Amino acid sequence: MAELHQLTATQLLDGYRVKSFSPNEVAIALVEHVGAWEPHINALYAYQADTFISAAEDxxxxxxxxxxxxxxxxxxxxLKELIATKGMPVPGGTGLGEQPISSQDAPSATRLDEDNALLLGKTTCPDFGMLSSGLSSFHGLTRNPWDLACNTGGSSSGAGAAAAAGFGPLHVGTDIGGSIRLPAAWCGVVGFKPSLGRVPIDPYYVGRCAGPMTRSVEDAALMMSTLARTDRRDAMRLPPEDIDWQNLTLDIKGLRIGVMMEAGCGLPLDDEIRHHVEQAAKQLEAAGATLVPLAPVLTRDMLDGLDRFWQARQWNELLKLSPEERERVLPAILAWADGGARLSGVEVVQGFQQTMVMRRVTEAVFEQVDAVISPTTPNIAFPAEWPSPTNDPRQPFEHIVYNVPWNMGEQPAISLNAGFSSSDMPIGVQLVGPRFADHFVLQLARQLEKRLALPLRWPSLPRDGAGI
Structure with missing residues (x-):
């Protein structure tokens, strides 16, 4: 029988309804579970067990x-620590510069509070949210529960680790280039990046989304019922739409599914990942879909142009710090972003223009197919202490090549676990749909999840002191 911390949100609500257990019992069990795991993985920020249990009693x-x-x-x-909550600062992974106390909850926090979800705590992220790593100059090192020697990915690093370790069923991450889907893949959970503006976010930015990180597609859909309610603080939000998020039925027969196995640039695809994604695609074909091989959408020029634009953007953020404070930022961030100081205005604009090119090529894909299946990551795992899979600050984005085009194109994309490698590390598969087809992507993901029918697995609690 599953322990309370292993239950999905849907199972918890069903249990509350028939009085099999109470929110207070769940909270007490979860605090005990977190106490055993958190010293090993360091996933939480601003964790207040007493406040959590008090809310559970209510x-x-x-x-x-x-x-x-x-x-x-x-x-x-x-909630990822980048999502503001009233009465708390937003350290941004560094704790540097002005750290004003938030005067109000950000949209996702507001929606969850309205629905009386119990906030366990915030989750860690790397410096400025600009690394796909569990490495932070403020939070320290967040580790992957499946293997403490391995990285969680990021920037929703704590959310990925917390979801994998069973710190409750529901977690909210943010994603501007893969920051939900990458840790979801490396930590073996579900990560959904909605269409830009579907989940209101503040501050908003080109490609920046908030979305669910859960252990099932069903729970991600349940969260969307809450998170997708409108909020005027996001000037890029989509118009309100009446969507039955929890209706996940879908007839796959007749769908054209594009299979994009190559990214176009970046790290080479690991053979084991290729195998698992091909097997997942065959599951959709067995359900009646037609598989259509697709060429990659990303090019070296697109990725390098975006890199230059982001360097300039990050250098602008670093200029807000004193020289002494800048020295405390992770060296990998400094070594990468200082290139932004040497770029001309024209070079920065040319870099930004590559986001428009990505928008054009990603949208054109859906003239051919109804959805896309691809790997989520090119590699299976990398060391916990590294800032990225390349461990090279001059090449920090070689692993986001399957993800970032869909941020710039604004399409919904989801990563779910496709199985495990020979080294027992999770492998992610990504599904992408046309802009605004968020519900369809969740429905398709649920059908694939059912057909994969992976046995429930949990990481094993490390021995005391192991890996730290």
């Missing part, structure tokens, strides 16, 4: 009276 009283309030009443959740 929820328990509502359920006991048969008066739950909100669709997630009593369900534990975490």
């Amino acid at each position: 929820s328990t009283q509502r359920w006991a009276k048969g008066q739950p309030s909100g669709a997630l009443d009593g369900v534990p959740v975490t």
Whole structure:
């Protein structure tokens, strides 16, 4: 029988409804579980067990009276530390510069509070959210629960680790170039990047999204019912739309699924990942879909142009710090971003223009196919202490090549676990749909998840002190 921390959000709500257990019992069990795991993986920031249990007691009283309030009443959740919560600073992975106390919750935090989800804590991220790594100058090192010697990826590093280790069923990450899907793949969980503006976010930016990180597609869909409610603080938000997010039925027969095995540039694809993604595609074909081989959408010029634009953007952020503070930023960030100081205005604009090129080529894909299946990452794992899979600050984005085009193109994309490598590390598969077809992508992911039918696996609790 599953332990309380292993239950999905849907299972928790069903249990509360029939009084099999209470939110208070779940919270107490979860605090004990976190106490055993957190010293090994360092996934949480601003974790307040007493506040969490107190909120669970209030929820328990509502359920006991048969008066739950909100669709997630009593369900534990975490928020990436970049998502502001009232009364707390936003360290940005560094804790440097001005750290004003947030005067209000950001949109995702507001929506979850409205539905009475129980905030367990915030989750870690690397410096400025600009590394796909669990390495942070402020939070320290976040490790992968499947192997403490391996990296979580990022920048939603703590969320990926927390979801994999069973720190409750629901987690919110952010994604501007793969920051939800990459840690989801490396940590063996589900990570959904919605269409730009589907989940309101503040601050908003080109390609920046917030979305669910969970252990099932069903839970991701459940979260979308809450997170996708509109909020005028996001000037790039989509118009409100009545979507039955939890209806995940879909007839795959007749769908044209593009198979994009090559990224076009970046790190070479690991053979084991290729095998698992090909097997996942065959599952869709067996359900009646037609597989269509696709050429990559990304080019070296696109990736390098975006790199230059992001260097300039990051250098602008570093200029807000004093020279002494800049010295405390991760060396990998400094070594990469200082190139932005030497770029001309024309070079920066030319770099930004590559985001428009990505928008054009990604949108054109869906003239041929209904959805795309691809690897989520080119590599299986990399050392926990590295800032990226290349460990080269001059080549920090060679691993985001399957992800970033869909941020710039604004299409919804989801990563789910396709299986495990010979070294017992998770392998992710990515599904992408046309802009605004978020519900369709979740439905397709649920059908693939059912057909893969992977047995439930959990990482093993390390021995005391192991890997630290």
